[in-house]
Amino acid sequence: MMTVGNGKSTIIQKEGDALKGDDIVQMEFRSPIGAHAQIEPNGVVAFVEESKATIMISTQVIGITRREVSSRLGWDAEQVNVIPTYLGGGFGRRLHTPHAVQAAVMSQAVGKPVKYIFSREEEFQHDMFRPPTHHILKGRLNEQGLLDSLEHHFVSGDVGNNSALVPNIVPPIVGADIGAIRGGFLQYSAVPNHRSVYWHVTLPFATSWWRSLGLLANTFAIESFVDEMALKAGKDAIEFRLAQVNDDEAGKRLKEVMRTAGERARYSEEIKDGRAMGFAASVDAGTPCAHVVEVSVEDNNIRVHKVTVVLDPGLAVNPDQIRAQCEGCVIMGMSAVLFEQMKVVDGSLTPTIYGPYEMALMKHAPREIDVVLLQGKDTPGAVGEPPLGPIGAAIANAVRRLTGKRLQSMPLKLT
Template sequence: MADNKSESKKVSRRKFLVRGGLGTIGVVAIGTYIFRNSIRREILGTVNSLDLPYTDNTDKPMIWFEVTSENNILLHSPKVEMGQGTFTGIAQMAADELSVSMSQIQVIHAASSTGNIDSFATGGSTSISGLWQPLRELAAMLREMLLKEASRKMNVGIDELTIEDGILSGNGKTMTYAQAAEGVENWKVPDTPVLKSLKEYKYIGKPIARVDLDAKVFGDPIFGMDAQMPDMLYGAVVRPTKIGAKFVSADIKPAENMPGVVKVIVEEDFVGVVANSMLEAEKAKDAIIVTWEGYEDLNTDAIFKIMTVGNGKSTIIQKHGDALDKQDGIETLEFRTPIGAHAQIEPNGVVASVEGDSAVIKISTQVIGLTRKEVASRLGLDVEKVNVIPTYLGGGFGRRLHTPHAVQAAVMSKAVGKPVKYFFSRKEEFQHDMFRPPTHHIIKGKLNAEGYLDGLEHQFVSGDVGNHSALIPDFLPPIIGADIGAIRGGFIQYTGIPNFRSVYWHVSLPFATSWWRSLGLLANTFAMESFMDEMALKANKNAVDFRLAQIGDDSIGVRLKNVIKAASEKANYSEDIANGRAMGFAASIDAGTPCAQVVEVSIVDNEIVVHKVTVSLDPGLAVNPDQIRAQCEGCVIMGMSAVLYEQMYVENGELQPTIYGPYQMALMKNAPKEIDVVLLQGKDTPGAVGEPPLGPIGAAIANAVRRLTGERLTELPLKLSKTM
């Protein structure tokens, strides 16, 4: 299909409201700065539960779709596939509105040259939910465009035509989509047609097999690590091992004449080596003598002292009723979580080719638009002259929400006049990650005479998650007063309690922290739901009943109650210990999606063993139920790994460990034998899925251990202090 250079398209009222929505947040945020605390809390609560809309192009079907000569549809996705199943879900949505079979849809990453660029990112569990409305509308527009062309070419009225698997039929005549599209140069984009009803859909709501399965099973070269360009060289960048070290100078002479070295590039902010092979580039890099300054010999204890409630700047993000400060009978617990690495299988890397006034970048990234802008800015190129070609991601989890190594590779390519491939070593990936920040929590509660909470307070401190990231405008954090990533899961969901308050403390850390799958949800829910469980024990009440009695009756409260009941019933939740096993319960709300989990654990050789996890999730409309179940299973195991094994530490000013093994992670033998997933539908549109199931797992395990051993574990990773 050719681009339409003379199209005219009215902006629908829905699109105006969607696009205006983000602008409204900005205006209200400025008002927040003026009126401060009460409005600020309102905004933070709204942002915390907001279903983020898709705000980029929704008016040009021709930059989203191609009709091939084989009568198939090529869908250029602005969202990247990093294992979450996005390509399958959006293929289902497009196939249904286009009236084609699943086998006729091929989804590929949209290169920035197509113009189909997501200026936000792939993240925040928004791929399916954000595209639910606009993608179906775009597919419906294309269907109407093809109907009109077929009607004209076949001389058959549009109302007389039917479509089945991309074949138009009417009055005894047939024509394929490919034939209808053939030779058309200027397409007139219609107003958004009426979308099909859910009953008319053949694929949405069905457990369709993954569209990217074959490529992964057969090892096709689809990942960034596989990317190649003709006549390609290899790059390496000198990086410090000490936290806070700043580059001063470098003696590059030892590296310049080493075997295979093409050029050593010294920039103001980095030193790079380009060689004929990756091994030669790495060896030459190690021979460069660099002078660093500005670092300190920090250790983990020093970091934890920094990360303590009371340090930094506080913001009350939630408040109702009276504070607990001066009351008697208050129960208090403190919790800590460690530094966490992303530890994705594929390290960050890129292949860059700069020729004249243009550049081509092949990269595993979650931020195509941002990468494009940064490369263009550094090289002084027009943004349109930089073509970013995304690849499949060998794990993302937020690690690839900023990929400045694309700039370094582009600078090296320009210096040598050839494409340059540059990937982090495993050590570099661990030491220069954008880490999950450590956290500290102080939670207070008071029971009334009936054994329910009269007051609850959560105070927590975190390093940057969204703040100071490449995605958050500089003006936003000081205006809204809190890090919108760190506060995920930090709100008190038991709004039936008469008095409650949540206070966020921000502390800057001397190393980079940022987005990690589920953001603050894992740490905040571990603390909050562990405390709720302890209060249920003190009140001598069933943990499930205790929670249900203190949840509000608003729409999200009703949905939370339903997932709690569903998980409890499915797992036959009991607080009895049977055959050396105990159950633990926890629940959370993230990005408007409630989730509850029941785990069954035992202690073997003084280690916590998880046997079964029951997950109840209300993601709204399930576009692909199997995809959602797989996400739940992945979240459970990733969460288990984080809460039972994973932690980074600081020693002599260096982040450690730097390889797998010493950085402990859950292994196949540690996975539960059974993960049972129950899906509910509390609303009629898709909601967030990729991160919400990470919330409850840590607290659910800790709560089971508490019943089994009598010990309340308050630090991650969970380790027994008593020998069983």
């Protein structure tokens, strides 16, 4: 089902002519189904009395939860009081709170407060998963060893569509899913001919927002392919990218992030002491970010030693919290890129417990995450998801230099 060409297509970006000729490089990339797998399963306490309802719940959307409960009870929203608790991990999982409605209905039926908490198995079963994706990238180099053409086709299930936040969020492009296309745009605006096409497939299980939305998978595919083209051209990974970004305001901010990351990490394409560096960059919600990672391979396992993050969120209102967001994005992204994967077996999503659902552990964390904040504009910008974009491609690009293998599917495995 998840193959480019299936479903309905929408062109989200186009400049110049379509790719033609015999010297075209083509590669495919995939990402799997991903669970939120947050520590605290969903739970709620509901007490429905004669003319009022009290809902205690962990939710990211207090207003939506309130409207859904009041609608099901046939009441005015003012009759429902939602008391939010600590999230216990949100990441998009707490946008969907049908258990609040279920608990309210049960409480109304028995006339007493009802506590309803998922088991770990139920939490996995009822998750709104990160959809799997498939990408086809095509490109061609010109005589100067730069990209003359670049094309990205990608397919995804629902992210924003059919979620709790739609129709509250209007997609910028008619026919496109605002969540799935995050990171799907080609940031190399100086490439004369470039195009990005989104394909939508309806999956037989629920998918929705997962931290970074489509950004992680799209950046993994695009930046892995661009890195491979840099190797084909025999050029430094950062210099290759810098030469293909326009000098408008957004382009200048992206270039500065790239340069700073390279300088801060002392980026080198040499393999030293069994370690290699990988570079990747992305722009999400107007915030550019670049990662340089340092990796080794131990017993066929990928080991990340250091991650340098350079982010330009504009005016940093709380720099310490932004650094914490960057660190969290790196760790969550590493877990998704190196370990996490749901599968469909005999019509069921599996696994439904920790352990078989592999995740990064403390021992897998890099010894150092170096975060540098730039200010390319005088107003605050997005922070929560942009730092997660480059991590997958940066790791894959480092592994490519270290082993000669181009890993094209997440989770990244050498065997």
